[in-house]
Amino acid sequence: MAQDHAHDPRVDALEADNARLRRLLNASGASDGLRHGLRDTMAMLRAVLRLSADTAESVEGYATHLEGRLDAIARARISLDMSGGISMHSLISDELMVHLIREGDQAELAGPTIRLRPKAGQVMALAVHELCSNAVEHGVFGLSKGKVNVVWSVDTRDTMQPSDLVLTWKETGGTDVAPPTRRGFGMQVLNDMLRYELNAHIDLAFEPDGLRCTMRLPLVQRIGSVIDASGSDETGVPN
Known part of the structure; x- marks a missing residue:
């Protein structure tokens, strides 16, 4: 499968579109923030296309999984475009709902209000999508008693x-x-992309009753912040 997609025309087309987009943004005088955000998104899309091709076992699997991954990034991007950040709780609960997993039923979520920055939000959305997909295809979501507990803390x-x-x-x-x-x-998203993009340490344990995945990453400004009850982040800037 990897050989078949070594020069995937979709990747070539996306790279060409990216180059045209850069030229248009430069010519239009778009803000640095907009240019930076779009470059990050296009870079992630290229990486997802290439890595999906390299790891797929069949053309059908490539197409099916690629669609789900791009949709996960798009959902995060919509929220980021609307508010400039994305809630950790919303990111996880929305992805679970796409897989028909309801909070309070087969999923329990708990943690402080964390607002992720654009790049971190997209990377985390992709990681959560992979965890959900794995639980549906190979893990506990295919079992009547299967559940997931997602807890985050600072x-x-x-x-x-x-x-x-x-x-x-x-x-x-x-x-x-x-x-x-x-x-x-x-596995490559969890072990490589999260480490590279977010400086995260990942611990994966395949326990008898299900997967345990623990992520630890520095909560620096480029990644996100804690939002208090007043709607201000840790620096006191309203959001």
């Missing part, structure tokens, strides 16, 4: 260092859970 261990955002995705209700036999797209 860990301030050292006042001289940035706080850490810690998120744990824990599946329960499974049986005989085993590590995958191949390193697919989802």
Whole structure:
């Protein structure tokens, strides 16, 4: 499959569109923020296209999974365009609902109000999509008793260092859970993309009753902030 898509025409077309978009934005005098945001999104789309091609086992699988991944990025992008950030809770609950998993039924979510910045929001949306898809196709969401508990918190261990955002995705209700036999797209997103883009440390444990995935990443300004009850972030700037 990887050989068939070494020069995927969709990737070539996307790169050409990206070049045209840069020229148009430069010519129109678009703001630096707009240009930067669009460049980040286009770069992620190219990466998703290439990596999906490299890890797909069939053309049908490539097309099906690619559509879901692009949709996840698009949903995050819509929220980001509307408000400039995306809520961690909304990001996760919306992705679960796409897979017909309702909070309070097969999913429990808990954590402080975290507002993710655009790039971090898109990367996290893709990671959550992969966790959901894996739970539907290979994990606990295909079982009557299957559930997931998603908890996130802010860990301030050292006042001289940035706080850490810690998120744990824990599946329960499974049986005989085993590590995958191949390193697919989802594993590369969790192990490589999150580390590279967000400086995240990822711990994956295939426990008997389901997958446990723990992400720890620095909650610096480019990634996001905690929103208090008044709607202000940790720097006191209203959102």
